[in-house]
Amino acid sequence: MIVLDPELRYRADGICYHPKIGYLTVSDTWIDLLNLWAREPPNMTEVACSATALVIANRLIELELAGDMDEPIEAKYERPLPYLGDGIVAPLDAEIYPTYRCNHNCRFCSSGDRVFGTDDKRDLPREFINEIAERLNNVGLFNVGIVGGEPFLYPHLEQLIDALIAKGMHVHLTTNASFSPDRIAAVCRNGLHLAVSIHGDGPEENDRLTGRPGSFSRAIQTTSFLVRKGIPVRIISVIETPSVENIRKLAKRWIDLGVAEMTFCRVIRTGKAM
Amino acid sequence: MDTWDAESIIRLETMFDDVTGGCRIKIHTGLPFRLSIPPDNQRAPFYIKHGNRCDAAIRGLYVAPSGDVYPCELLAREKYKLGNLLSDEWPEFLRSSPVLSFLRALQSPESCMDCNYFHICRGGCPGLQAENDAKLTLPMLHCPFANSSTKRVESERKREEKI
Numbered sequence: 349m350i351v352l353d354p355e356l357r358y359r360a361d362g363i364c365y366h367p368k369i370g371y372l373t374v375s376d377t378w379i380d381l382l383n384l385w386a387r388e389p390p391n392m393t394e395v396a397c398s399a400t401a402l403v404i405a406n407r408l409i410e411l412e413l414a415g416d417m418d419e420p421i422e423a424k425y426e427r428p429l430p431y432l433g434d435g436i437v438a439p440l441d442a443e444i445y446p447t448y449r450c451n452h453n454c455r456f457c458s459s460g461d462r463v464f465g466t467d468d469k470r471d472l473p474r475e476f477i478n479e480i481a482e483r484l485n486n487v488g489l490f491n492v493g494i495v496g497g498e499p500f501l502y503p504h505l506e507q508l509i510d511a512l513i514a515k516g517m518h519v520h521l522t523t524n525a526s527f528s529p530d531r532i533a534a535v536c537r538n539g540l541h542l543a544v545s546i547h548g549d550g551p552e553e554n555d556r557l558t559g560r561p562g563s564f565s566r567a568i569q570t571t572s573f574l575v576r577k578g579i580p581v582r583i584i585s586v587i588e589t590p591s592v593e594n595i596r597k598l599a600k601r602w603i604d605l606g607v608a609e610m611t612f613c614r615v616i617r618t619g620k621a622m
Numbered sequence: 623m624d625t626w627d628a629e630s631i632i633r634l635e636t637m638f639d640d641v642t643g644g645c646r647i648k649i650h651t652g653l654p655f656r657l658s659i660p661p662d663n664q665r666a667p668f669y670i671k672h673g674n675r676c677d678a679a680i681r682g683l684y685v686a687p688s689g690d691v692y693p694c695e696l697l698a699r700e701k702y703k704l705g706n707l708l709s710d711e712w713p714e715f716l717r718s719s720p721v722l723s724f725l726r727a728l729q730s731p732e733s734c735m736d737c738n739y740f741h742i743c744r745g746g747c748p749g750l751q752a753e754n755d756a757k758l759t760l761p762m763l764h765c766p767f768a769n770s771s772t773k774r775v776e777s778e779r780k781r782e783e784k785i
Contacts, residue, residue, distance in 0.1 A: 432716055436726070437680055437681075439680075439681065439682060439683050439716070440682065441683070442682060442683040442684070444685045445684070445686050448687060458696075459695070470688070471687050472687045476689060476708055480689070480707060480708070484707075486713060487712075591630075616750075617750065617753075618696055618753050
């Protein structure tokens with residue numbers, strides 16, 4: 349019996365997705381996989397469990413497409429695929445902004461006026477959540493990111509996450525972690541992929557960038573709490589002035605904190621950073 | 623705000639292996655450098671066709687609190703609205719939207735093709751062009767790679783703007 353990695357998803361157009369490896373197609377070979385890993389090295393556990401599952405899935409899809417499968421693969425792995433027209437790839441990802449409200453005032457916020465201006469600040473209406481999840485599912489999305497604004501200011505966040513995960517999509521959420529650690533831990537229980545934004549290696553730099561005194565220590569405390577609970581956390585750091593030493597120092601700090609993954613980003617000249 | 627110069631972008635793109643630890647580390651030099659495609663183009667993401675400038679409208683969607691759908695965060699403005707997820711025909715508007723057809727066909731500017739950094743930039747982010755109210759078909763405004771080796775890009779852009 350073949351046991352697939354529960355994180356694996358695939359679609360009838362031959363696209364596979366695994367959160368630790370990314371997108372691959374049935375035409376990808378071992379050489380392609382090795383090239384991919386050379387660019388983004390996974391650890392050995394990932395290689396063993398995820399890549400093997402992916403290659404098996406590729407083979408299964410080939411068989412299924414060729415009509416040689418005796419039994420269908422379990423439905424939870426397969427994403428729907430609508431016909432959008434010849435040569436049009438059905439979308440793979442979406443980012444949902446359930447709210448533009450935010451309790452921080454980050455100097456680099458790419459949402460800019462939508463968060464800080466006088467635009468309409470109405471949230472995504474609760475009664476639309478199930479319909480949105482249904483419709484996004486219909487186009488076979490693999491990944492949905494929940495961003496904002498600060499997602500935890502959206503009062504129906506838990507319902508939104510549950511509706512999306514129930515459809516088989518991978519759900520990612522980025523937060524400033526300034527809310528109750530218990531609430532954050534609770535939304536992660538269904539397999540949500542959590543990212544916490546912390547910028548700089550101390551309160552001085554972080555709080556200056558976020559415009560919120562105390563935001564650094566709150567984010568660190570919450571991250572430590574989540575790590576102790578065994579929840580994989582990714583840290584996203586926006587770096588204003590990069591240097592190898594600076595990034596190495598930060599990386600060491602986040603590794604010591606026990607995070608699973610980290611991303612260092614450049615300021616994009618858009619939104620508030622214009 | 624300060625942001626990274628061209629030299630930092632190149633240096634950090636190549637320091638993946640330099641920072642190691644028990645966890646996965648990514649350096650995002652960000653737009654317009656999100657599409658990191660090797661020079662030989664052999665490992666371009668499968669959803670990128672030859673000459674595509676950007677994966678907006680091909681790979682992802684942006685959904686606002688109102689249900690309005692846009693090609694990406696930087697193109698989240700009325701002009702580039704694709705439709706409303708709740709009130710318009712879904713997913714029909716993904717098939718019929720003129721904005722999507724335009725973006726799917728958007729090619730990298732020819733004048734960028736000879737640049738040494740084309741493989742990590744592909745002519746720059748169309749969304750940033752929109753932010754600067756520049757034409758989406760032109761090479762990126764304020765190109766960080768527009769040094770001596772790529773001056774042709776700037777001169778060509780000025781010429782195209784005049785036309």
